Amino acid sequence: MRIALYHLENILDKTNSILQQITDINPLILKQIILNCTEEYNQIISQNIGEFYTNNVENISYYSRDIEAVVTNNINIDKIPMDADDINKIVSCVSSAIISECYSQIKTGIVIAGYGEKEIFPSIYEYLIELKLGDSLKYTLVNKSEIGISVDEEKSDSAIMTFAQSEMAHTFVTGINPELEHKLKEEIINIVGPITERYEEVRNHLNLPVGELNEEQTNILKTLGDSIIHSxxxxxxxxxxxxxxxPFVQMVATLDKQQMAELAETLVSLTSFKRKMSMDTETVGGPIDVAIISKGEGFIWIKRKEYFDSKLNNHYFTKDCQYTRRDFND
Incomplete structure (x- = not known):
């Protein structure tokens, strides 16, 4: 039910700032605000309907009482006059959100990489996973890369994919920090976008005749602004x-397996070093595990940390012990 709580909090976020101000003054207004926010959230959900939603409309109904408990426990229904219909609207919205393509913060990720039985070249798939409902798993393919001889939109001769905290690897590959890149594009849109609103400034600066823009002129300016942003x-x-x-991806295509392993370790080390030298929480650090998957040799460890001191456990590295451990894991 943590996922239900997450979506309910999204609905209430817009009202949190006024809860204390209005609850004791006019609960009816607050009730209407919550219901309006619920309707807005429903509109977002309607744009994120997928196969999981279609297959689990009935399954989610089995949890309606639990979801209703989450709603009533987090909305002060003693002070906010909500009847059964109002509660049902919110419960229905939260239920739909759970099975929609809107993911909560409780989601996790999984990466599948390697070779199929018939594939000569490797591929890698990144998925988001949130929950299992009945026999259905809620997941979304986030990114994929398939290596092949014929390079097209579906396949390439080399690829680099990063996961989790990947800002330093992204910076290294693309030449710009992803946060800075996002901010730069955002500012371009903010500056150029409202060009029609800044018309008065332009008119005064150029000493143009006083006069308001008609609809056609407004549309022309808006189109011009969008064109500038896009360019x-x-x-x-x-x-x-x-x-x-x-250039970087083309260089990767020429590396041998050992060099690719060194590159992967270096990119992870960059993130670890950056975290260590900044005020950010150091969530990446310590020894780095490095492995290679090849068609002929399968999964091979290049570097692997153990949870114990190898000098104190020489027997672990004997042939018999290694075979025992491998069989146990299998």
């Missing part, structure tokens, strides 16, 4: 690809 962002992305991404 700037496209040019930035092309420079990234030409100067950073493509």
């Amino acid at each position: 700037i962002i496209t040019e930035l992305e092309e420079i990234q690809k030409e100067k950073h991404i493509h």
Whole structure:
């Protein structure tokens, strides 16, 4: 039910700032605000309907009482006059959110990499997973890469994929910190986007005749603003690809297995070092496990840390013990 609570909190987020101000003054207004936020959240959900939703509309109904308990325990129904219909609207919204493609913070990720029985070249798939309902697993394919001889939109001759805290690897490959890149694009949109609203400034600066824009002129200016934004962002992305991404990925295609292992370890080490040298929480650190998967040799450890001191456990590294441990894991 933590997922239900997450979606309920999303609904209530917009009202949290006024809960204390309005609850004792006019509960009816607060009730209407919550119901309006519920309707807005329903609209978001309606745009994120997938196969999991279709297959589990009936299954989620078995948990309606639990979801209702989450709702009533987190909304002060003693002070906010909500009847059964109002509660049902919120419960229905939260239920739909759980089985929609809207993921909560409780989601996790899984990466599947390697070779199929018939594939000559490797592939890698990254999924988001949140819950299992009945016989259905709620998951979404986030990213994938397939290596092949014929390079097209589906396949490439090499690829680099990063997961979790990947800002340093992203910076190394693309030439710009992802947070800075996002902020830069956001500011371009904020500056150029409201060009029609800034018309008065432009008119005064150019000493143009006083007069309001008609609808046609407004649309022309808006189209111009959108075109400028698209041109700037496209040019930035092309420079990234030409100067950073493509040369790096092409270089990766020429590396042997040992060099690729060293590259992977270095990229993880960069993140660890950056975390250590900043005020951020150091969530990446310590020895790094490195492995290679190849068609002929399968899964091979290049570096692997143990939970014990190897000098004190020489017997572990004897042949018999290694076979025993491998069989046990199998």
